[in-house]
Amino acid sequence: MASSGNRRAAASAPAATPSTAPATPPRVGEQIQRLRNERKMTLDGLSRAAGVSKSMLSEIERDKANPTIAVAWRLTNALGVSLDQLFTASKAPEAISVAGPHDIPTLDGHDAKYQLRVWGPIELAGRFEWYELTLQAGGALVSNAHEPGTREHLTVLQGAMEIEADGATKRLKSADTARYVADVPHAIRNVGKGEAKALLVVIHG
Incomplete structure (x- = not known):
């Protein structure tokens, strides 16, 4: 039988706390x-x-x-x-995610006088992409052929542009939209005197 002194010692001893398992490292x-x-x-x-x-x-x-x-x-x-x-990356996606101006990748072609702002999310790259294209006066975005079946859709937001694809050429003014084959070499040129802007959508084949 435990003595009263032993009983008092047992009563005053702090309760053991369960050890905390280490957090599982991300895979x-x-x-x-x-x-x-x-x-x-x-x-x-x-x-x-x-x-x-x-x-x-x-x-x-x-x-x-x-x-x-x-x-x-x-x-x-x-x-x-x-x-x-x-x-x-393993977390559930947010119901609404917001990308600020500094989160948008930008491609500059200084010599060709163009700028492409990549509005589409990276996970859609190679399938469905959209860009804001800015061309300075005399600027051009010249592209090689994309995958078979690829098409581009370009809506001019400001200025005047010219599309060249598969031997054909079309001139566009503000608010015009061109839809054209992009599995051949193609080009978008600013044919106006000032800056031109457009929304460029690429749907890969």
Whole structure:
């Protein structure tokens, strides 16, 4: 039978607190593989684009190896996402997500006097894309043939533009829309004296 002193000691002892299990680390490999598949990139393609060996990438995707920050940065850069997106990619999408002006990628062709603002989300790249195209006076966006069946739709918002595709040429004024084949070399030119703007939609074949 325990003595009264022992009973008092037992009563005053602090209750044991259950140990907290460590947080489960994000499955980075699964996220990279998912992002790669969404972009229809092969293991070889991502390996070349990121400068990471195919064997290392395979190990990472199977969660057999953890990438260093430098390797993770190269992979996310090749996939078109930020590092924080890599670690939050498994969260449920927001009902409404808002991208500010600084979140919109911009492609500048200084010599050709054009600017493309990429309004479409990266996960639709290669399937359905839309851009805001700005051409300075004398500027042009000249493109090689896209995949078979690809078409472009261009609506002039300001100024005057000329479309050239498959041997045909059409001139457009503000509020005109041109729909044309883009699986052949094609070009969009500013034929006015001032800046011209347009909405460009690309639907890949």
